[in-house]
Amino acid sequence: MTGLLLRSSGEGAVNVEHTVRHTARALGADASVLLVPDAAALTVTVRGEARTATLRGVPEVFRLDQVVALKPLVQDVRAGRTGLAEAHRGLVAIETSPPPYPWWLKLLGIVLFTLGFAPLVQSTWYEVGATAVLGSVSAVLAVTADRFPRYAPVLPLVVSTTVSVITVEVFARDTAHGGPVLLMLPALFFFVPGDYLSAATAELAAGFITTGAIRLVYAAFLLVQLYVGVLLGLYLTGTSTRALFDVAAASDLPRWALFLSWIVFTAGTLLAFAIPFRLLPLLLALVYVTVGVQSLATKAIGETGGTFVAAAVLAAVTTRLTLRPKQRPRLVLLLPGFFTLTVGSLGMRGLTTLAGGYVIEGFRDLLKLVTIVTAIAVGLVLGVVLAQPAHPARRGGHLSSET
Known part of the structure; x- marks a missing residue:
């Protein structure tokens, strides 16, 4: 066990x-x-x-x-x-036990996962169309790696290099569609370690120094591997790193498309991470609660404060639900909503923007990454503390909750 x-x-x-x-x-x-x-x-x-x-x-x-x-x-x-x-x-x-879904459903899940995330990066139809192609490429490589596990350690590098080449050669020829990194990010989101970064910071905040520190280093390694892959794609196509500007295109997606994107995202999460599909209504409700709280709180107290409040609410709600004997594990309830808060993409944007020579913008993204990751981590810890019963099990002074 x-x-x-x-x-x-x-x-x-x-x-x-x-x-x-x-x-x-x-x-x-x-x-x-x-x-x-x-x-x-x-x-x-x-x-x-x-x-x-x-x-x-x-x-x-x-x-x-x-x-x-x-x-x-x-x-x-x-x-x-x-x-x-x-x-x-x-x-x-x-x-x-075998995986609950065949390989082709996992492939579909990764594509839906990336498509649902695309409007969060750039709310344009072009971003969604580019992600449909690039996300399919990422999904094929991910599913292929399942068949050949020895290639798994270099999978992020291979995926980011391939996505970088296709983006530069096919989708990033017109600057009106936004920077190339913004076009790549949704297809790479399945591999971006934003969840590891947040989990590592939460472990550090909770006093688990060794696991948090090691996980933080591992997350940084994965992030750098993706970054190097993007640069390799530029080198292979003979493109200057100055092409790595970080400018978003004008939005043209209607509000209903943004609303429905979270349904696509949640369904993709279930298929990609082998979560039983009967949990879709509950997980979708948690996603919309998280997004709604984050949006309202951001308008009131800014992005960092809104993310902190959303993380705390998500952690509190999932912790209380988990206390019910027949409820699903907290990790499963937390994951889709947690993905809506993770900001590993900021790390990618910061590194690639720095590589393009845009120093101020790059460091601004990296500083924002550190700030929001910390807000998520502390919010998650606070939510668990507030939602615990009056006499939780303790070990070494730290709060514990059910699996």
């Missing part, structure tokens, strides 16, 4: 130890976990005899169906309804 939780901890690992410790206690043992983002040292003590196992796993969020299936099994164990042998069989069944 520790290994499965570790591999599915791409959005943060703060609940792994709490879940493992209480599940072991229900089975008559004591357990402790020393955790870093890609490894865990698990010690289990039964009747005075201790055993330690070291586990490794790359943290990700691409099989959330397994996270959904794990929660009721853990609840049955902790309630005494499931013994050790039956729990073991249930866990093996979860780990060996």
Whole structure:
């Protein structure tokens, strides 16, 4: 169970130890976990005899169906309804289960995911059309990497290079359609580590120094890999880095298209991250609540304050929902709304704008990235604290919540 939780901890690992410790206690043992983002040292003590196992796993969020299936099994164990042998069989069944959607539905999900995000970058029909093509390219490469896992470490570089070449050669010839980076970003959003950046900052804010710091470095590495891929695309096409200007085109999308884009985005998230489709209404409601709160609060107190308030509300609502025994895990409820707040794209824009020689604009984007990532992280921590019951389980002074 520790290994499965570790591999599915791409959005943060703060609940792994709490879940493992209480599940072991229900089975008559004591357990402790020393955790870093890609490894865990698990010690289990039964009747005075201790055993330690070291586990490794790359943290990700691409099989959330397994996270959904794990929660009721853990609840049955902790309630005494499931013994050790039956729990073991249930866990093996979860780990060996096939993905809930075939490869072509995951491909479609990534395309919808990018299309739903496109109007947030530039609300133009041209942006949506370009994203349909570029997002399809990204989706094909992502699904292909699932078949050939050895290529996964360089997937962000390959995707960003390919998208950069196609954008420069096909879609960025007329500056009236906006800067080339703005045309690329929606197609790269599936790979942009904005979620890792926010999760890392939230872990640091919650006192999980080691996991937060390491995850922050990993997120920066992924971001730089995407940035290098964009530059390689320019070099391969013989384009000057001065082409990396950051100017948005005039908006021509109607309001109804912007409203419907979140439905497309949420449906794509479910397919891309293997979330059961029956959760669509609830997750869509959480997305609209997050976007609505952010929009209203931004008008009142500015972008940073609006993002902070939206993150706090999202965290509080999902935490309260998770306290219900039959509700889905908090990670699954949080993820789509969380994606609407993540700002890894600001890091991409900042780096590429700097590479284009636009120093002031580039540093402005990077400063905005740091500010808003911190606002999201602190907002998420505050939301969890406010929504916790009166006597939450504690470990080392830190609040814990259910998986």
